[in-house]
Amino acid sequence: MISRRTFMKTVCLTALALPAGARALAAGVAERREALWYQRLDDGTGRVRCALCPRRCTIAAGGSGFCRARKNVAGTLTSLGYGLPCSLNVDPIEKKPFFNFYPTTRSFSLACAGCNLRCRFCQNWEISQLSPLESRNYLTPVAQIPTLATAQGCRSVAFTYTEPTTYFEYMLDTARAARAKGVLAVTHSNGFINPEPQAELCRHLDAANIDLKGFSEKFYSSVCEGELAPVLAALQNYRKRGVWLEVTNLVIPGYNDSPAMIREMCGWIRQNLGEQTPLHFSRFFPLYKMTAVPPTPVKTLEMARETALQAGLHYPYIGNLPGHPGNSTYCPKCRKMVIRRSGFSVLETRLKGDRCSFCSRRIDGAGFMIGGMKI
């Protein structure tokens, strides 16, 4: 007779009681690339310490870092995503978003699985919360990428969708190869990276869009499992090293939308990154684990943009809200609209070269001359 305990257990667990078996991994034909920026710990355990991001994971032999993208293979830290992007696509550069950098050009966008944060609102959680060992990948050697990009009419290669820091070596080599062929290298990153590897990266990068997810340590720790301070340091470093910088802030109602927080953030950007830094306030929609948070009210986004303007920032934008005047670029001097956008489409421009056609003030950024713009 079935014992009562077994019976109750079956009833309670039903479908969940089935044994979880070993997971079948889609093992890619990975190029075993040794990672940069780590030390072997000389304690005879075969452990290594990754020095790439502020987490500084200590990884036991056979184990992987927090990002799932860097694995200790017999005492050697391996970059699992190298040559194995899971995403390859062509996007308008405005979609990254870059609004003051080579507008209307196409960007060859790629990503390898993995991320060093755990944002509960992640848009690309299907790949960011995965290891390159688990994702379906395209075997793509570095040398192919500039050729693919130019063949698709792309002006730049973008490291995006997931966190590019986790595939640092692939990003670095690809950026170098792209630039050698006259293709620009841009990244959209969370800025959670250590200063030394960042300095190395900056030498090969043309532009970066960094998420400033909220302006408090509490937000970073409770919603992203990260820290704010290293992100701020990374932002300053990008600015210092002359990489064109745009900042994105996803405004989540009830989490990072207080006027005080936004004011403080805008002030910090103005002071540390400069008035020319474009700041994209992005509208939130219920996503991933944040399913019951309402969409950001338009009034909140308008308030944020107004705050940024008052803080002296020249290019605050409103994103994820097509058709709003905040999608467009305005001349900092005469306040006239110089690039009219809806969503990521450029509908009209009022520029003479890189200058405002009304008052001739230079519009900050780069690449306004190209891309078939109507001037």
Added chain:
Amino acid sequence: VNSSRLGRNGAARACAVTVGVSGIVAQTALLREILAQFSGNELYVGLIIALWIAAEALGALLAGRCAVIRRSPAASFINFTLVFSLTFPLCIFLTRSCKVIAALPPDQAATLPQVITIAAALLFPPAMAHGAQFVAATALFATLGGEPQAAAGRVYSLDTLGTIAGGGLASFVLIPWCTPFQSAALLLFGGGAVSLCLRWAPTADGRRISFGLPLILLLVGMLLLLYGGRLERLSLALQWQGKELLYSGNSPYQNIVVIHNQQQHTVYTDGRPLFTFPDADIEAAELFVHLPLLAHPAPQRVLLLGGGAGGLLTEILRYGSIRRVDYLELDPALTETIGRFADAASRQALADPRVKIHYRDVREFVRSSSDRYDVILIGMPLPDNLQENRCFSVEFLRRLATLLSGKGVVALLAPGSTAYYGPEMKRITESLLATFNAAFAHTLTVPGEQNLFLAANGFDPAELTAAEFAGRLAARGVRPRLISREHLGWLFDPTQLAWFHDNIGAGGVVNRDLEPYLLARQIFQTTATFSPELKPLLERLGKLTVTSLLPGVALLALVMAVVVRFRPKAALPYLIATSGCSAMILELALMLLFQLVHGTMIQTVGLLIALFMAGLWCGSMLTTAARDAARDFRWLAAGEAGFMLLCAALFLLFSASGFTTALSAAAAFALILPLLLLSGFLTGLQFPPAVRLFGGESSSGASSRAASFIYAFDLGGGCLGGFGGGLLLLPLLGFRATLLLLLLLKGGSFLVLHISAIGGRMKR
């Protein structure tokens, strides 16, 4: 003596009925609350019901072992009623405040293990007390003299009657009109009144029940009635931490809440944001409306299946050519709420003379309509349950195709990606594509963060270029915010299309009425999103087939066949559990079939459940009185044979091609309703004889122990059937394979019953 006997009988009957009423009222109310708190889907419904039944079974089992219940059943019944009636409102309060208590973020999804833990902690106290109430009521009947063996059967049938009545009461009166605290007050009054009746009805041992406990029940009920409003406000504030709540209410279909924030109103249904005013999701609304309307040369008649208030109607009405929009929405309370809280433009759109709102089931409307439409927009989200899956099956789409005018086009907007398709998203998208391809001559997918499917029979939408769309847009003088010549250029960029087709193949599984593949994948996708640790388990479950399950079922029968050679009685719980499981799955399958053919409104679901329960009641009444063991054995065997015949008949029926669409509504009534009655009847038939055979010819104590034990297995089987069958077997394997599995399951228990020869041995 006669009159006091009559009084006792009446009081005992009232107790049994109260158990049924209060159980279903509390279960539905808590189900609603937990769903709204955790933004639950069908998986959660199954889970919550399974937990409730498991707790009831545990309560019944434990109470069955309690000697004190047999000594003073009336006092025990009142005690359990008190525990149940007090824990129910407490649980409502705790459900609403559980995220504060557990320090979970208020508006973020919890993982499945978190939900299970919290739901179990919340449901177990009232549900266990409720299970114990059943046992106490049985003991009460047993002390009334007459046949102790008949007591369980009688309580079972009265409890069933109470459940039918309570189901109606909950669906049509309590949920739409009362707060859960008012419902709890009502149950307290009911419990108090019944307890007072017991006070006046003398018990077997001559001792009278004190006034104290019944009065406490009535007093707490009174307090709850007085302060329920305050509790309601306080608990809602805890549930919606930090949000400004404008409205909260329940319709028979769902929980509706409106939140205000910075001049923006967001309407939530069952805890999930559905519509936002005044600024909807512009990107989705414009993509979904303008492309299909532009694909038609001159759209005049539009059929909008759900989702109209989310900016769709306003976008549709921008076109001057539109003469009529038929907008389907199931829940009048939802449009009423929207009417109250939407912005002026959305309200205007709802009141526009060209818009006709139909409060009808989509499938039923589509089946009975003979109108022709230029554009049909499927505005419902992808299916979360079998009922919704009916509107995404190839059978439904084929029917939809007959409503199209010559150049008519059908559109659906579904989640997509421009970066990566995970395995489940890939399967879901491929299934949608395959289903559209199977129903229409031409399907065009416009890929993006959301994929737009455009399907037609009269022309090929894929022949339209971005330039043609842009030209029509300009010619019609419509100026959307997002859709422009430039944006259309990107939407139709060859690299995007190539990338999509590189990721999404043509070999997807077609979603069918009786093989709801899309639903199974949707459930898996949602679960994996919130509980990534379950991914490996889900991967394995996803690979289940009927051939991988059949050996398990056969092995179980084999093991039981050996066990009953030594312990014949073991056949009984096995038989009752498999019957409970089969009956639940059959009930689900028949209800779904009825909905497929007839279309549904919540009232018909109530009718179907009532019908099943009525069958259950008839069955148990028929066999309550029988006493001879050989005869009991025959009842059980007849039940088994009946189950097998029913499964076989349904298997054959489901094998007839296209019958879900061919069957008329009248035929559905004539065919399915008797079958539902029959499956209930077979379940009810077996319970009393099984209890008698299990308890043997012994005292009332043994009989009530036996009743509680068998009852627990009945509930356990039902719970397995409801959860595993509704969520796993029917969606994943399809209806026919599931029936095959049930046929084998009941075949096994039929054989085991005969091997045990339990009736014959008892007689010897």
